[in-house]
Amino acid sequence: MTLLQLIFLAAAALTLGAAVMVVTTSRLVHAALWLILALAGVAVLFALLDAPFLAIVQVVVYIGAIAILIIFAAMLTRRVMQDSGRQTTRTWWLGLLAALLLFGGLVVLVLQVPGFQAAGGAAPDPQANLIDLGRSLVDVNAFILPFELASVLLLAALIGAMFVARPESRKPPGGKSGTPGGEA
Amino acid sequence: MHEQWIYVAFLLPIGVLLPGVAVLAGKILGPRKPNPVKGTPYECGIETVGDTWVQFKVQYYIYALIFVVFDVEAVFLFPWAVAYHQLAFYMVLEGVIFILILAAGLLYAWRKGVLEWM
């Protein structure tokens, strides 16, 4: 049992444990915080897989942006300090069974991939990997189309969200001199 | 390549433990005299009315949302920026197009008045 394996097991246990707590804890904001822990565990797994860029991106985007968005949504729409209650239905064991069956099936499938159980190759150089990634994102023979489509997708998400979340009435932005800044 | 994370893996827990020890010392050394008045939430001296909740103000959510979009955009741009010196000019132009598409989104948000803090 090498040190790397131990660290992997610890990170995997952390991620799985936190994920279980997300769906079983009784308070909504606690669930959001357990989610953050699970995402941090995934970041550690990325780092173990020699993908430092993805690990950091996981923290910056998921924990630093999306988790905050989720917590905002949770705290703004519920009376969070009192929001608690049972999260599991009476047939929770069915869900657990389905999850275990799915896991078993995936393990069987993955073990059949040739070379899956072979030892890993030499550690790649992250800096060269990053340069490679950057190049291939804009290379005409590689991923330029998904790259630009991603920006269009982000634009669509932005416009769609603004359309949905737009407040009903908009006062004209005048009279800034004496008006205090809004209701809160 | 895992060696680069060792220092971070040590520094972050130490960064939590050192102030933790300080706060613990404060808890142990300080007096502990709880009484019901001290336990009430502070509202400039007046009594609290109602539960602790905040009126929904969509503006908070909108700012966080625009931040998510621009954060993801910046994350796409970092590999492009790192590979900058190996790129041809048209590749740099493609990155600039990426930025301009999202700048158009910001302009749209501005014109629609979504960026105002009501």
Add this chain to the structure above:
Amino acid sequence: MGWRMIGNPFGWIQQQLMTLLTGWGLSQAWAAAVLSLVGAVILATVLLVSTFFLIWAERKLLARMQDRLGPNRVGPWGVFQTVADLVKLLGKEIVTPAGVDRFIYYLAPLLVVMSVVGIWAVIPLAPGVQGTALDVGVLYVVAVGAIGELGILMAGYSSNNKYALLGAFRAVAQLVSYEVPMVLVLLVPTILAGSMNLEVIVQQQSPMWFVLVAPLACLIFLITSLAENGRAPFDLLEAESELVAGFNTEYSALAFGMFYVAEFLHAFTAGAVIATLFLGGWRGPGAETYPILGFVYFLAKTLVMWFLSLWVRGTVPRIRIDQMLAFNWKVLTPLALAVLTTTALADKLALELGGNRLLTNLGANLVVALVTLAALRAYARAQRSKEESQRIGGLVTAAPVSRHH
């Protein structure tokens, strides 16, 4: 041997410890790990202890700017004032109101401190002295800062106080908004250096510092780091007249002290990050041969930027939240996008066509600055003429005097 030791104390200490540990029978990798641990402990301790000096210096300097004396009772020139404050805070009771979420309540200040201390892991203090040479150093700084925002949100939530919660929301709205131009502007030194590794960025600043090549980017980063820190003029997060004390209303004694420490340390850390990214870090005459000189240069640059942020704090008044957010989304973010675009294009054109990189980039920055100033002037003129017409219109259409004389 004597000069080498003085010239490079860090390397010398490192060498001695390595030979000591491997002499004890540890393998190379384990010895390096133990060295990392020792380095981390020393760094964290030095940082947290240096806040004593930083807080005292800040109070003294701010007082002089405000034409008063500042702390001068405890020790010569009041040097031990912060120690006295610490002793007082240690002796106070940590009053927690009923219904707080205990674990989160105590975790929040620790996370905020951790997010500041963690940034120092990637900052190169001297040639060859860096916590870790992360290949994704720049994004790591952003990531660790994001954890601090989470800490503030958790502090506001766990206080069971609707004003603390509201204060936390406003704080996170401000922090999150100002992170957009910050992340966009961080792309500029990455483009210029071709790497996210802070050590490489420092090394690439050898002919000239990045502040000369991208002055607008440095300015935007300075402003956004002031806002991320919660310093004046963006300090309505904890101003006494706003929402009680914002997200740390229900924090007393040393738990509050931790937020205080984190804020002052963050100002110093922001100075260090600016010094590394734009001012050339440890670069200076003779820094490669005598790394201790590099450390001195780095410290000097950091202190200058820290003093600059202090100067701004003592000079400008606080701005309202709607002004602040409008400034961010309508001025800073478009400016950051423009700076990024023009730097990317100008630098590549200079490289391809063989022009002078410095001049091309400076020229591009100048163009963007002039266009921005022109746009702001036009906007100000439009606002002024609108107010004029409103005033005149008001006079003309004023309600007539009452009919009953």
